[in-house]
Amino acid sequence: MTDRILLIGPPGAGKGTQAAxxxxxxGVPAISTGDIFRANVKDETPLGLTAKSYMDAGEYVPDDVTNDMVADRLAADDVRDGFLLDGYPRTSPQVDELDKILGAQNxxxxxxxxxxxxxxEVVSxxxxxxREQGRSDDTEDVIRHRLDVYYEQTAPLTREYERRGLLLEVNGLGDVEDVTERVLAALDGKPA
Incomplete structure (x- = not known):
């Protein structure tokens, strides 16, 4: 079976580490929306230039630009046999768009x-x-607010994917190797 995996979780849950x-x-490429953005901006693609104009103004990149970048990336040859998607979708409209993108590929x-x-634990x-990165603007209040926003936006996504029978809930805390083994066991339908 071809792996087409979506990895979600709150900031600080170790998604980037586990995705890699x-x-x-x-044996599938990890696709991070952050990496897609950086690559498009660096390569000065039309989508990258559009995204950069929003980022330079301190604004969120609109869904349609993000959707187009993801669609472009998911059309690449290296994802024909599967992928692991990290950071998209984040909202219900993006879930619908991902369904359309993948549906067009049958x-x-x-x-x-x-x-x-x-x-x-995530706040800690x-x-x-x-502290390590010298980001003094990341206070506990700011982090807790980001987590609240994440859970508010993600709850509808997890409910939808659970309804579809796709959701696998995995404890993301503990030793990195242990978490990886739990994820792999869940993907293989085995108890962790």
């Missing part, structure tokens, strides 16, 4: 892995990361 590890273990997601993490991780 799981993509290697499953395919769909095979699994949605939600890395679950205790809020206080993000505060430590902020």
């Amino acid at each position: 590890r799981i993509s290697v273990k499953r 395919t769909g997601l095979s699994a949605v892995v939600e890395l679950q993490a205790d809020t206080d 991780r993000l505060l430590a990361r902020a």
Whole structure:
């Protein structure tokens, strides 16, 4: 079976780390929307230039630009045999758009892995990361607000993917290797 995996979870849950590890273990490319944005901006593609104009103005890049970048990336040859998508979709309209993108390719997601993490643990991780990176603007209040927004926006997504029978909930806390093994076990339909 071809892996077409969506990885979701709150900021600080270790998605980037797990995406890299799981993509290697499953032999599919990890696709991060952040990487897609950076590549398009760096290569000065028409979509990249449009996105840059919003980012330079300190505004969110509109969904239609993000959707177009993701559609373009998911049309690349290296994802024909699967992918691991990290950071998209984030909203219900983006879920609908991803369905259209994959539907046009006569395919769909095979699994949605939600890395679950205790809020206080995630706050501690993000505060430590902020200290390491010298990000004084990442205060506990700001981090908790970002987490609240994440859960508010993501709850409808997880409910929808659960309704479709695609959602796999995995404990995202603990040793990196242990989390990877739990994700792989969930993908293979085994108890972790």
